Amino acid sequence: MFILPLSGKISKKNPPFITIGIILINTFIFFVFQSGDDQRLNQAMAYYFDSGLAKVEISKYLEYVGSPKGTDNESDSLKQKDLDKEALAKEYLKMREDDAFAIKLRNDEIITPDDAAYAEWKDLRTEFEALLNQVVFLRYGFAPASKNYFSAFTHMFLHGSFMHLLGNMVFLWLVGCVLELGCGRMMYLIMYLLTGLCSAGLFYLVYMNSTVPCIGASGAISGLIGAYTVLYGKRKIKVFYSLGFYFNYARVPAIFLLPVWVGNELFQLLFASFSNIAYVAHIGGLLSGGLLGYLNLRFLNLVDQQIFDEDPKERIPALFEKALQLVGTLDMDEARPVIKEILEIEPDNRRAMLLLFNVDKLTPQGEHFPKTATKLLTNLSRDREARDLLYETYKDYCRIHNPPKLTSDLSCTIASIFIEQGYLQESEQLMALVLRSQPEYRMIPGGLLKLGRAYLRKGMKKKAFKCLQIIWQKYRESSEAKIALGLLKRLKAQLVPTQK
Helix, strand or coil: CEEEECCCCCECCECCHHHHHHHHHHHHHHHHHCCCHHHHHHHHHHHHHHCCHHHHHHHHHHHHHCCCCCCCCHHHHHHCCCCCHHHHHHHHHHHHCCHHHHHHHHCCCCCCCCCCCHHHHHHHHHHHHHHHCCCHHHHHCECHHHCCCCHHHHHHHCCCCHHHHHHHHHHHHHHHHHHHHHHCHHHHHHHHHHHHHHHHHHHHHHCCCCCCCECCCHHHHHHHHHHHHHHCCCCEEEEEEECCCCEEEEEEEHHHHHHHHHHHHHHHHHHCCCCCCCHHHHHHHHHHHHHHHHHHHHHHCCCCCCCCCCCHHHHHHHHHHHHHHHHHCCCHHHHHHHHHHHHHHCCCCHHHHHHHHHHHCCCCCCCHHHHHHHHHHHHHHCCHHHHHHHHHHHHHHHHHCCCCCCCHHHHHHHHHHHHHHCCHHHHHHHHHHHHHHCCCCCCHHHHHHHHHHHHHHHCCHHHHHHHHHHHHHHCCCCHHHHHHHHHHHHHHHHHCHHHC
């Protein structure tokens, strides 16, 4: 069974730095420090079998597992044979899983200093262990029998394969991002490291004599899952679940996931076939994470309960689809509230503005159309990439509602943009509207001066003269008036001869 939560708010302004950092560290260690592990392990095992060390130790192992009463069994018969390489390899796999034998062998209790072959065996064993020590996951993995307690920390950053790394990092991203943003970076990091150590602690208690190293971030990630379920308790969260042949989404209380995950790990531990997955470490992480989550709620309350609230913007695609369907059936009265709902969620959504403009222009004499047009034109005027669309929308608006009903500020802004684009006639119309409706408006002198200069560049001297004359006559106190006067004097010299 496969269950994972699908929640959390991530943005460019608030990225999950700690989660990204942990993922990068794990990935770097795997691809850089562990990159040669397979080759180094193969070299060590080749030495083990080629040097004769395998034959010595496996023979001793066969004696060790033989019947104390001397009864015949498979092992007794094998120890009498001159074992070939295939038989040695087969018995080596059994010996490797026998923790009690490994500890006695390491403590010189199988081949004792009194044995004649002790010195030779010890040299071979020392060289073999030196080769194994070069294998990163063996050196820094957590093997309880080794008593290397620092490895309880380092094992969290090691992985046995790319798929092992990928699976863990996917889960870390899904759960870690939510907790980092919900609990704060420091609390999140503390939970990750502590639950990783606790997962190693339970693994130690259960497999105290194990010489096989435990590696991987899954114990710490299980701890995050445990904390996740307790911290958000009864809040219903969206989860994806799969039963192998079937998958779906559901919304369930977060606390429900903890017993499900623990039960799944126990089931796999007790009833699944042989696996190298450290289910005990997962359980240790889940339980310790749940405890840390409870302590956080009880004493620190470092948790954002709103982290799972649905982002209203997630509703926009469905609302758009509904609005387009209503427009398609010409049900504009029903379509308009849906489009307005989109704009309440995202006021600058241009696609919704354009759709509302096209809906409202069907009733141009209504109260909505001028307001909708004003908002759309304001939005377009702020975007240099939308200048062509601004012109087309303005012309469409004027065609339906003439004269256009716009604020003085917006009229001057659009007029300035149209001057830059070369639409001087439309710019003049807009400036004329402002002159009639609000003649004292502060942007008029600047707009007229810009328009007059544009007419001069086009060689349209009479129109330029008219713009400059208005500035001098009506706005003589403005800074633009002095410039206009200078241009008027030059224009008069050019225009007077042509008037005779």
